[in-house]
Amino acid sequence: MDGRVSFLCPKVSNQAGILYVVATPIGNLDDLSPRAARVLGEVDLIAAEDTRHSRRLLGHIGVSKPMLALHEHNESAAAERVLAALRGGGDVALVSDAGTPLISDPGFPLVRACRAHGLRVSPIPGPCALVAALSVSGLPTDHFRFEGFPPRSSAARRSRFEMLVDDPATLVFYESSHRVLDSLADMAGVFGATRPAALARELTKRYETILHGTLGELAARLAADPDQQRGEFVLVVAGCPAAAGDEALPEEVRRLLAVLMAELPLKQAAAIAAAWSGLKKNLLYKTMLAMQEDEQSD
Numbered sequence: 468m469d470g471r472v473s474f475l476c477p478k479v480s481n482q483a484g485i486l487y488v489v490a491t492p493i494g495n496l497d498d499l500s501p502r503a504a505r506v507l508g509e510v511d512l513i514a515a516e517d518t519r520h521s522r523r524l525l526g527h528i529g530v531s532k533p534m535l536a537l538h539e540h541n542e543s544a545a546a547e548r549v550l551a552a553l554r555g556g557g558d559v560a561l562v563s564d565a566g567t568p569l570i571s572d573p574g575f576p577l578v579r580a581c582r583a584h585g586l587r588v589s590p591i592p593g594p595c596a597l598v599a600a601l602s603v604s605g606l607p608t609d610h611f612r613f614e615g616f617p618p619r620s621s622a623a624r625r626s627r628f629e630m631l632v633d634d635p636a637t638l639v640f641y642e643s644s645h646r647v648l649d650s651l652a653d654m655a656g657v658f659g660a661t662r663p664a665a666l667a668r669e670l671t672k673r674y675e676t677i678l679h680g681t682l683g684e685l686a687a688r689l690a691a692d693p694d695q696q697r698g699e700f701v702l703v704v705a706g707c708p709a710a711a712g713d714e715a716l717p718e719e720v721r722r723l724l725a726v727l728m729a730e731l732p733l734k735q736a737a738a739i740a741a742a743w744s745g746l747k748k749n750l751l752y753k754t755m756l757a758m759q760e761d762e763q764s765d
């Protein structure tokens with residue numbers, strides 16, 4: 468197999484193989500990149516989350532390869548087999564059912580093991596639902612926090628959301644059709660019904676829908692229309708509105724912040740300003756972040 472994927476990563480004889488982490492479509496098969504198709508056609512082995520599912524994709528591009536199941540219930544054992552194949556000089560592609568492996572999908576133990584053993588890992592980038600949803604959400608993308616799937620039980624979910632309530636970064640969640648309504652209701656309860664959000668459903672597929680509105684509006688919209696509860700979802704939620712506290716700050720505090728942040732790290736500046744003004748450190752810190760962003764965008 469040496470040299471067969473040389474257009475990607477040059478390899479010389481007797482070297483270990485390369486693990487390619489290959490992104491596959493999240494709905495629309497045309498989103499498989501030509502490079503991903505080439506790699507899948509040239510590796511010696513494909514490790515797939517669900518071999519039956521991935522065989523359909525391979526059939527679509529006319530590829531037939533030895534496959535190995537690597538899913539959350541057998542990751543360690545399957546990773547050992549992949550390592551053995553790589554050590555023997557074979558190249559391996561890792562794919563999941565959809566999108567980018569390791570992003571709320573199996574593969575982390577394998578990649579970590581490859582790194583630990585000095586084996587080469589190379590990404591073949593492509594579709595990822597979180598990035599696709601974020602890019603069309605209309606919410607800030609300069610800082611975001613990917614949270615994967617919220618916990619299943621409402622109590623655990625709400626306490627997870629409580630931990631995020633002050634986070635100024637845009638929040639991104641995956642959710643299934645079974646829980647999207649409950650998750651939205653809990654988000655509206657914890658983050659506030661007026662927090663802006665976007666709900667990306669069935670991206671790249673026939674019924675792709677991107678809804679914008681407040682959490683309260685989105686929850687009501689979905690509750691009223693069972694069709695909108697079908698499919699796969701990414702929930703994008705605006706970060707904590709630091710600007711609200713910011714506006715309420717007295718001008719003299721803002722002037723002090725401007726002076727301190729010019730001279731000191733923000734954390735230190737926030738601590739000094741909090742001691743002087745009696746205001747919360749967190750609020751002052753966020754205000755300075757917002758001021759910095761305003762300066763940069765001017």
Ligand code: SAM
Binds near residue numbers: 641699
């Ligand atoms: N690795 C994948 C990726 O790169 O996006 C994510 C896998 S995770 C097991 C599956 C979840 O991703 C779904 O439950 C849904 O939240 C989100 N997702 C995947 N495809 C999607 C799509 N076409 N539209 C909206 N969300 C999608």
